[in-house]
Amino acid sequence: MSDTSNELISWNLNGEVVQNESGMTIMEAAKAHGIEIPCFCYHPGLSIAGNCRICMVESNRSPKPIISCSERIAEGLEIQTDSEKAVDARDSVMEFQLINHPLDCPVCDKAGECVLQDHSYEHGPDRSRFVEDKNIRHTKELGPTIDIWGNRCIVCTRCVRFCDEISGTSELCVVERGDRSVVDVFPGIPIDNAMAGNTVDICPVGALISTDFKYEARVWNMDRTTSVCGGCSRGCNVEVEALDGFVKRLMPRENLDVNDWWMCDHGRYGWRHLYADSRQVTAQTTEGSVLPAEASKALQQTLESSSSTGFLVDPFMTCEELHLVKQLADSMTGSRVAGWLPADGTEESFPGGFTISAAKYPNRKGVEEIFGADVFGSAASTLLNDIASGSVDTVVAFVGGHGFDGAGAEWNAALSSAKNRVVFTTQQGAWSEGAHLVLPATAPLEKEGVWINEDNRAQRVRSCRSLTDQNFPSELVILQEVQAHMELRSRSLSAAGVFRELSESSSAFEGHSHSSLGDHGTPLSQKPAAVGSEGGES
Amino acid sequence: MTETLAFSSEAMKKYEWLLTRYPTRQAALLPTLRIAESEFGELGVPQMRYVADLMEIPPALVFGVVTFYTHYRRAGVGTYHLQVCSTLSCALRGAGDVVQRITERLGIGTGETSECGLFTLSKVECLGSCDTAPVIQCNDDYHEGLSLEDVDALIQQLRDEAGKGSA
Ligand code: SF4
Ligand code: SF4
Ligand code: FES
Ligand code: FES
Numbered sequence: 016m017s018d019t020s021n022e023l024i025s026w027n028l029n030g031e032v033v034q035n036e037s038g039m040t041i042m043e044a045a046k047a048h049g050i051e052i053p054c055f056c057y058h059p060g061l062s063i064a065g066n067c068r069i070c071m072v073e074s075n076r077s078p079k080p081i082i083s084c085s086e087r088i089a090e091g092l093e094i095q096t097d098s099e100k101a102v103d104a105r106d107s108v109m110e111f112q113l114i115n116h117p118l119d120c121p122v123c124d125k126a127g128e129c130v131l132q133d134h135s136y137e138h139g140p141d142r143s144r145f146v147e148d149k150n151i152r153h154t155k156e157l158g159p160t161i162d163i164w165g166n167r168c169i170v171c172t173r174c175v176r177f178c179d180e181i182s183g184t185s186e187l188c189v190v191e192r193g194d195r196s197v198v199d200v201f202p203g204i205p206i207d208n209a210m211a212g213n214t215v216d217i218c219p220v221g222a223l224i225s226t227d228f229k230y231e232a233r234v235w236n237m238d239r240t241t242s243v244c245g246g247c248s249r250g251c252n253v254e255v256e257a258l259d260g261f262v263k264r265l266m267p268r269e270n271l272d273v274n275d276w277w278m279c280d281h282g283r284y285g286w287r288h289l290y291a292d293s294r295q296v297t298a299q300t301t302e303g304s305v306l307p308a309e310a311s312k313a314l315q316q317t318l319e320s321s322s323s324t325g326f327l328v329d330p331f332m333t334c335e336e337l338h339l340v341k342q343l344a345d346s347m348t349g350s351r352v353a354g355w356l357p358a359d360g361t362e363e364s365f366p367g368g369f370t371i372s373a374a375k376y377p378n379r380k381g382v383e384e385i386f387g388a389d390v391f392g393s394a395a396s397t398l399l400n401d402i403a404s405g406s407v408d409t410v411v412a413f414v415g416g417h418g419f420d421g422a423g424a425e426w427n428a429a430l431s432s433a434k435n436r437v438v439f440t441t442q443q444g445a446w447s448e449g450a451h452l453v454l455p456a457t458a459p460l461e462k463e464g465v466w467i468n469e470d471n472r473a474q475r476v477r478s479c480r481s482l483t484d485q486n487f488p489s490e491l492v493i494l495q496e497v498q499a500h501m502e503l504r505s506r507s508l509s510a511a512g513v514f515r516e517l518s519e520s521s522s523a524f525e526g527h528s529h530s531s532l533g534d535h536g537t538p539l540s541q542k543p544a545a546v547g548s549e550g551g552e553s
Numbered sequence: 554m555t556e557t558l559a560f561s562s563e564a565m566k567k568y569e570w571l572l573t574r575y576p577t578r579q580a581a582l583l584p585t586l587r588i589a590e591s592e593f594g595e596l597g598v599p600q601m602r603y604v605a606d607l608m609e610i611p612p613a614l615v616f617g618v619v620t621f622y623t624h625y626r627r628a629g630v631g632t633y634h635l636q637v638c639s640t641l642s643c644a645l646r647g648a649g650d651v652v653q654r655i656t657e658r659l660g661i662g663t664g665e666t667s668e669c670g671l672f673t674l675s676k677v678e679c680l681g682s683c684d685t686a687p688v689i690q691c692n693d694d695y696h697e698g699l700s701l702e703d704v705d706a707l708i709q710q711l712r713d714e715a716g717k718g719s720a
Contacts, residue, residue: 179611185611185613186611186613187613188613188614188616188617189617189621190616190617190620190621191620191621192620192622196621199616199617201598201601201602201605201611201612201613201615202598202616203598204612204613
């Protein structure tokens with residue numbers, strides 16, 4: 016990223032006089048005017064290397080084409096991005112790039128999202144003048160999650176710079192030189208850091224391959240969901256990619272206010288619990304299984320036969336789910352709400368500014384916003400006592416997240432000692448065994464709604480499941496059905512509708528809506544401009 | 554590597570002096586590798602690791618630098634490292650034939666080491682001695698203006714030197 020001051024510079028881009036802030040590179044400034052100059056080695060999150068030369072443009076200040084990723088704009092500079100000279104220069108670079116490239120797109124995992132493939136399509140020659148043998152470079156394991164297919168490497172050094180500048184782990188280097196140069200690790204020191212997966216994303220070609228995703232899907236066949244990782248309270252913006260309804264990989268989505276271009280490997284690879292054998296997929300009572308259509312009735316009956324109900328919520332629930340629980344609890348005399356938190360993990364900070372939060376859950380702030388700051392504190396001790404003393408006879412517990420540890424040892428024990436127990440759970444375990452009613456819970460990537468990260472930023476999460484492969488109604492649906500049975504609501508709403516109710520009933524959420532949060536979220540305290548004000552179209 | 558590697562006190566002194574001559578520690582890597590090479594005889598994995606730890610720089614960086622240059626002595630290189638220049642002047646003056654002659658005589662291709670462990674053959678870029686092309690650098694010595702007969706003689710001379718002789 017360049018250091019820009021506010022001084023405006025007038026320069027000439029493809030024959031038009033344009034203005035940009037001084038300090039910008041030609042590439043960045045051109046992009047601001049809608050002109051994309053191709054690049055391989057340039058990445059906005061890394062230092063400028065200027066080694067690939069694919070970004071060459073014609074300049075009035077130089078007899079030879081110059082690289083636009085590193086040259087800055089200047090007063091009176093005239094740049095042609097598509098003149099014959101510029102295009103010729105880039106075509107030649109492309110021809111050189113392809114000399115030793117295997118062009119094995121049909122078996123390459125990167126095909127379909129490969130920068131080299133795209134440029135080759137646009138700029139590359141349709142045949143090769145290279146009659147010599149292509150050279151061979153190593154294909155090998157670089158670390159537990161990453162392999163390199165050296166023949167495809169264009170030696171842009173993005174991955175090396177990432178490990179030097181962002182993760183600060185410096186495991187990668189370029190070995191040898193000339194046409195033999197290729198990325199490698201020091202013998203015996205594999206690339207193994209909590210941000211390593213990002214190197215695969217930023218590799219412009221299919222040289223770095225994630226062993227987790229290798230041969231799993233052709234990228235153009237996957238469905239993508241714009242969502243947020245639930246692995247910790249950072250709330251990295253992600254794209255969830257699924258094939259035939261099954262998640263295949265998570266990719267970070269750029270958000271300079273949250274995660275830049277990155278995500279951590281815990282979040283990236285932490286989705287297999289979705290398909291664990293222990294996943295709770297049907298509703299059950301002690302007598303047997305309950306049909307999906309009857310689940311809400313069963314829950315309503317339990318609630319109505321209870322004299323005093325305690326709700327136990329978790330920090331994986333969306334603000335919408337929490338709001339529905341609050342509405343239920345508010346309508347039932349003698350009910351109370353508390354929350355449980357998974358044990359903290361370790362915080363990991365990296366030189367590039369990225370931090371993985373120790374809080375391994377996404378929505379503590381949301382729970383506290385809706386139920387008050389003591390929901391995990393004094394409210395929790397009170398509920399524990401009330402269960403022990405029997406003054407609460409029914410507990411409705413939400414045990415979400417990856418769910419393998421239930422609600423933690425203390426709560427798991429308390430739950431089993433409760434007289435009546437309804438458990439929404441992602442995984443089966445001691446906490447759900449013998450419960451009065453067990454209902455399948457949605458895991459983080461399956462939720463629709465809003466989470467609030469540790470910086471108080473409200474962000475939308477979307478379910479990676481399509482409506483048709485939802486084999487069981489979500490909490491959002493069941494809770495609203497229960498409310499309908501109890502005549503608390505007349506019709507069921509989407510997550511956006513429930514959020515609207517929340518924003519109308521809570522000052523903290525006031526003014527926000529799913530559409531105003533957009534794909535990148537908004538700090539809760541930053542109220543969006545009212546729709547229709549300042550002449551804006553609604 | 555049973556014995557632990559360490560610079561002799563003399564080498565260490567030289568290294569510390571080097572550090573005073575460069576703006577950053579990393580900048581002193583090339584000459585430090587030279588010291589390591591003469592101390593340890595070659596730059597293999599343990600030697601590169603030693604230098605990285607000594608200089609407190611990433612081992613991968615040292616690995617990249619050592620393999621970038623042809624003039625460092627990597628592990629597994631024979632007693633005599635025959636580096637045949639194959640850049641323009643030498644190429645025009647018959648470097649290709651020189652390489653072929655060595656291959657015929659020693660049975661090794663470029664990048665290979667003879668079974669006896671005496672010779673390693675490499676092609677390298679311009680050795681800066683274009684006026685006397687074609688040139689072979691053998692370890693630290695230049696052999697210039699070579700005819701194919703000179704190549705044969707050089708091999709013989711090196712064999713004699715190694716005290717092994719040949720048929
Ligand atoms: S492995 Fe990929 S990112 Fe790394 S240098 Fe090669 S092409 Fe660039
Ligand atoms: S830092 Fe947290 S939110 Fe971001 S990818 Fe990792 S676990 Fe997910
Ligand atoms: S993008 Fe400019 S040189 Fe690589
Ligand atoms: S070309 Fe061989 S020494 Fe210069």
